[in-house]
Amino acid sequence: MSExxxxxVLDAVNVNQKIKRIAYQIxxxxxxxxxxxxxxxxxxxxxxxxxxxxxxxTIAPIEPKVVKVTLDKFAPLQGAVELDCEAxxxxxxxxxxxxxxxxxxxxLAFGMKPFLEIEVKKLEVAVLVNRSHTQFPxxxxxxxxxxxxxxxxxxEVVLGKQAAVYLK
Numbered sequence: 001m002s003e004x005x006x007x008x009v010l011d012a013v014n015v016n017q018k019i020k021r022i023a024y025q026i027x028x029x030x031x032x033x034x035x036x037x038x039x040x041x042x043x044x045x046x047x048x049x050x051x052x053x054x055x056x057x058t059i060a061p062i063e064p065k066v067v068k069v070t071l072d073k074f075a076p077l078q079g080a081v082e083l084d085c086e087a088x089x090x091x092x093x094x095x096x097x098x099x100x101x102x103x104x105x106x107x108l109a110f111g112m113k114p115f116l117e118i119e120v121k122k123l124e125v126a127v128l129v130n131r132s133h134t135q136f137p138x139x140x141x142x143x144x145x146x147x148x149x150x151x152x153x154x155x156e157v158v159l160g161k162q163a164a165v166y167l168k
Contacts, residue, residue: 007167007168008165009147009155010145010164011163012162012163014165015128015163015164018128018144019048019144022052026052026096026124026142027056027059030094030122033093034062035062035065036062036064036065036094038050038052038053039096039097039098040066040067040098041071041073041099042068043073045069045099046068046098047159048128051159052098053066067083067084067085067090068083069081069111070084073106073107082114088118090115090118091120093121094121094122095115095120095122095123095124096124096126100127100129101129102125102131102143104133104134106135106136108125109138125138126140126143127142127143127144129144129147129157130145130147131147131149133149133151155167155168
């Protein structure tokens with residue numbers, strides 16, 4: 001069986017423009033903060049968080065603290081949602097929960113759990129691509145690209161030197 005055909009949605013230049021724009025929006029909404037927590041969902045969300053942190057460091061006097069959020073995306077109730085830092089270190093901080101694609105909102109909804117168990121100042125959501133098929137009450141504060149898709153479509157995000165977004 002042949003590989004499904006991929007359609008290029010965003011090339012590397014477009015992806016980098018989206019990252020830069022989201023970084024500016026995050027700064028504008030959090031300019032009074034000294035430290036801003038960028039919590040990336042393990043995988044492409046974490047990579048996206050690191051790219052946003054790098055961009056924020058070049059444009060803002062804010063210190064971005066990147067945190068990895070680990071959970072089982074396919075069975076989030078069966079395992080713990082873990083952070084790669086102490087939850088108490090995030091108390092009274094502004095948190096931006098980050099993932100590459102928002103589809104149903106399930107991963108992001110479960111990814112919020114550790115932040116709901118501590119007193120945070122503010123919790124926002126950033127995604128590179130919003131597919132708008134939400135089944136959970138998750139609306140991104142920051143969206144790089146809104147893409148209308150069918151439920152059977154698959155969005156593939158590639159980050160790094162050959163950054164791109166594909167629709168399969």
